Every structure is written in C-alpha cells, then in structure tokens.
Amino acid sequence: MRAHLLSTAVLPFLLASAAPAAAPAAPPFDTPARVAFLIDLSSGAVLLDKGADVRMPPASMAKMMTTDVAFELIDKGELPLNKMCTVRPETWAKWHGPQAGSTMFLSPNEQVSVENLLHGIVTLSGNDASVVLAECIAGTEPAFVNQMNDWAGRLGLKNSHFGTANGWPDNGVTYVTARDLATLARAEIEHHPKLYKQFYAQPSFTWGKTLGSGADIKQxxxxxxxxxxxxxxxxxxGHTEEAGYGFTGSAEQNGRRLIMVVAGLNSFNQRIEESVRLMQWGFNAWQSKPLFDKGANVGDAQVQLGSAASVPLVAENKIALTLPAGLGGGVKNMKIRYNGPLVAPIAKGAHVADLVVTTDTSTASVPLVAGDEVGRAGFFGRLWLGFKQLVGMA
Structure with missing residues (x-):
C-alpha cells in the first residue's frame, strides 16, 4: 500500500494566511544540560531537541512509570485509593536511612493507603513508598517491574527499559530517553487528568515522625x-551520581501545554535555573496559533470495499501551530498523510491519518480520526465496485 499525500490545495483557506516574508529563524536556546527536550502539546511541535534519543539513567524520574501504572489500575477500578498496603520489615530495612536516598519515612509493618503512598512517591520521591506500592500491587517488586515494561511498550516508549520501581542505579538495566519521558508525561496528563491534578503540583506532604520529639515530618x-x-x-x-540532576516538567498557560525534560545537570540549583529558564523560553519565545477546533472536518480519505467511497477525517483534538513569537511566518505546507486507500471496515474515532504541517521553522504531525463509521460493502456492493473499476468508473 502506498502513502497518499493529499495536496495542500484541499486546504486553501489556511494557506492564504501564510506570510510571503523571509523565513524567521528559530529562537536560540543554549543550555549546559547534557540532554534537553521541549515539546508543545498544542501543536506537537518540538521546540528544542538536544540528545532527545540518547539513552540515559532516569534516576527518580522512573517513578513516573510506577505512578502511571497505578493511575491506570485506579481508573480501571482495579486499585482503590483507600486500599491499605503493608510496609514489609525487609522493605523498610532496605529503604531506610541516609544510604537509601529520598524517603517517605515509613515504618515497619505500617499500614499505608495507596493514596498516601502516591503522595509519598510524587511529592516526596520516596524510594520506600515506590517499592511498598509495587509490592502491594504485584506481590513483588520484580513482578511489578514486568508490568512497568509491559505498560511502557503499550504507551509507545520505544527506547526505555525499567529494572526497579524507584529508578535506583542498577548497572544500566534501567534506561530511558528524554523523548520517552515526555511521552510518558503526556500519557499521565492526558489519560488520567483527574489523578494528575490530584497528585502532582502538591507543594508539600507530611508523613512520619522525627526520632526523639516525635514531630511531624513535612517535606x-x-x-x-x-x-x-x-x-x-x-x-x-531525579538525581543520582551517575545521572546528575534531571527533571521532567510540565506547565499550561492559556490552554497551551509544554512538556520539558532536562538531564545531566551538575547541581540542585542549576536544575532549578535551567528548568525555569527553558520553560519560560518555551512560552515567551514561541506562540501558538489555532488551525482547527476539536472535531473539525480537515479532509477526506478514500475507502476500499466500504459502504462509502470515502470517510471524513476530523481533528481528534484542537490543532494549533507553533511559531516564533512576534514574527510573521506561517504555514508553508499542509498535507494529509495516510496509507491508502483505507480498507473497510473503519470504526468511528479510529486513528487513520495524520495532518503534517510544515512552517518556516518546524514540521509537526498530528492525528486525524475517522469522522464516521464505514462498514464493509456487501456482496453486491463489492460486485458493483469491481465492475466500476473494470470499466474505469472508479
């Protein structure tokens, strides 16, 4: 089957707005981070790519996968937030004390809800909380890690593998790429919006007691x-000696969401500075221009052996264009790409094509879905289609 590229002539009203001026340069951004990646979800445009596909240890950024597996089970009704999990003494002993890194300050044989463990993982980056939740869900941490890797494959993380529930150094068994981390972050945000809002962005969390005075521990x-x-x-x-200081972050302003990944920074303070600087650059140096509303009809695709000869292609989500701020550049080229003709049956809402938008500074591809259901033609319908093709009517 060959790839069909529908000419931009199908979309003349959009191309009319393209400016004839000289191509604007992409805004520059330099960073000491070994890896830096920034994507605009409103358009799918990659704004910065510095080593996005280089394998690296994620450190505690691996906990996003632990969290996402839990989110998926919660939203399926298979993991209640109020389920109580037991802190095994063996787990506590391994992940207790200064040598065990970040901790939620759990106690042996303590009963902790899934909800509180998730706060301990997301807000406190607790290595202990991650393993306790893994054991609570799957029985053992290795069994949970198998779930992590299975889920990573389903999410399309093409260059990542997990060996632990908390990202602890494991001689290279665990590795990710910045692009995969951004894909994972997007999945958490878009697939589990209520849980994302509930657990991320909490400024602090209090759990555990200090020795001696027994005061609450707030982190x-x-x-x-x-x-x-x-x-x-x-x-x-995330931070380990091997990985340096890293961060996968997201922010939304005026309906426009960015996801960023930085890794390999040298210090806690440098991570703060570079993370803030990169995210502010993404919002200030670039602007988003709308192209299609969610559900808008963008074009049509030919259908083979179907109850209809074509199917409308609609925007699965709102489609926008990302351009350098303050410059007059616009769309240079817009095409609909699909492997076709499409073969019936086709389910309504199925991802069957992509809209490829090229600007002066970037190329973005966004999914288009079938606007209608197209059934398979019956016997006489297929016979009539074959006759039309034979005589050159189709």
Missing part, C-alpha cells in the same frame, strides 16, 4: 518550576 516538593513558572503542575525530578 517540600522538589519540582523546580512550581511557584516559579505560571501554570506549572508537574512532574518529577
């Missing part, structure tokens, strides 16, 4: 853009 969220970038609401930091 602040390490997210470096919370309170510093308008609309910041996630996601997860």
């Amino acid at each position: 602040d969220n390490r997210n470096p853009i919370l309170g510093k970038v308008a609309g910041a609401d996630g996601l997860k930091t």
Whole structure:
C-alpha cells in the first residue's frame, strides 16, 4: 500500500494566511544540560531537541512509570485509593536511612493507603513508598517491574527499559530517553487528568515522625518550576551520581501545554535555573496559533470495499501551530498523510491519518480520526465496485 499525500490545495483557506516574508529563524536556546527536550502539546511541535534519543539513567524520574501504572489500575477500578498496603520489615530495612536516598519515612509493618503512598512517591520521591506500592500491587517488586515494561511498550516508549520501581542505579538495566519521558508525561496528563491534578503540583506532604520529639515530618516538593513558572503542575525530578540532576516538567498557560525534560545537570540549583529558564523560553519565545477546533472536518480519505467511497477525517483534538513569537511566518505546507486507500471496515474515532504541517521553522504531525463509521460493502456492493473499476468508473 502506498502513502497518499493529499495536496495542500484541499486546504486553501489556511494557506492564504501564510506570510510571503523571509523565513524567521528559530529562537536560540543554549543550555549546559547534557540532554534537553521541549515539546508543545498544542501543536506537537518540538521546540528544542538536544540528545532527545540518547539513552540515559532516569534516576527518580522512573517513578513516573510506577505512578502511571497505578493511575491506570485506579481508573480501571482495579486499585482503590483507600486500599491499605503493608510496609514489609525487609522493605523498610532496605529503604531506610541516609544510604537509601529520598524517603517517605515509613515504618515497619505500617499500614499505608495507596493514596498516601502516591503522595509519598510524587511529592516526596520516596524510594520506600515506590517499592511498598509495587509490592502491594504485584506481590513483588520484580513482578511489578514486568508490568512497568509491559505498560511502557503499550504507551509507545520505544527506547526505555525499567529494572526497579524507584529508578535506583542498577548497572544500566534501567534506561530511558528524554523523548520517552515526555511521552510518558503526556500519557499521565492526558489519560488520567483527574489523578494528575490530584497528585502532582502538591507543594508539600507530611508523613512520619522525627526520632526523639516525635514531630511531624513535612517535606517540600522538589519540582523546580512550581511557584516559579505560571501554570506549572508537574512532574518529577531525579538525581543520582551517575545521572546528575534531571527533571521532567510540565506547565499550561492559556490552554497551551509544554512538556520539558532536562538531564545531566551538575547541581540542585542549576536544575532549578535551567528548568525555569527553558520553560519560560518555551512560552515567551514561541506562540501558538489555532488551525482547527476539536472535531473539525480537515479532509477526506478514500475507502476500499466500504459502504462509502470515502470517510471524513476530523481533528481528534484542537490543532494549533507553533511559531516564533512576534514574527510573521506561517504555514508553508499542509498535507494529509495516510496509507491508502483505507480498507473497510473503519470504526468511528479510529486513528487513520495524520495532518503534517510544515512552517518556516518546524514540521509537526498530528492525528486525524475517522469522522464516521464505514462498514464493509456487501456482496453486491463489492460486485458493483469491481465492475466500476473494470470499466474505469472508479
């Protein structure tokens, strides 16, 4: 089957707005981060790509996968938030004390709800909380890790593998890429919006008691853009000696959401500075222009052996264009790409094509879905279609 590229002539009213001026340059951004990646979800445009496909250890950013597996089970009704999990003494012993990194300060044999463990993972980056939740869900951490890798494959993480529930160094078994981390962050935000809002962006969380006085232990969220970038609401930091300081973050302003990943920074403070600077650059140096509303008819695709000869292609979500701020550039080229003709039956809402938009500075591809259901033609319908093709009517 060959790829059909529908000419931009199908979309003349959009192309009329393209400016004939010289192509504007993409806004520059330099960072000491070994890896930096920034994507605009309103258009799908990649605004910065510095080593986005380089394998790297995620450190605690791996906990986003632990959280997403839990979110999926919760939304399916298979994991109640009020389910109580037991802190096994063996787990507590392994993940207790300064040598165990970030902790929720759990106690042996303590009963903790799934809800509180998720706060301990997301806000406090608790290594202990991650393993306790993994054991509560799957019985053992290795069994849960199998679920993590299975789910990573389903989400389309093409260059990642997980060996632990908390991202602890494991001699290279666990690795990710910045592009995969952004894909994972997007899945959490879009697939589980209520849980995302409930658990991310909490400024602090209190759990555990200090030795001696027994005072409550309150820990602040390490997210470096919370309170510093308008609309910041996630996601997860990470740090080990091997990985350096990293962060996968997101913020939304005026309906426009960005996801960023930085890794390999040298210090806690440098992570704050670079994370804030990159996210502010994404919002200030680029602007979003709407193209199609959600559900808008963008074009049509030919259908083979169907009850209809074509199917409308509609925008699955609102489609926008990302351009350098303050410049007059616009759309240079717009095409609908699909492998076709499409073969019936086709379900309404199925992803059957992509809209490829090329500007002066970037190319973005966004999904288009079938606007109607197209059944398979019956015997006489197929016979008539074959006759039309034979005589050149089709």
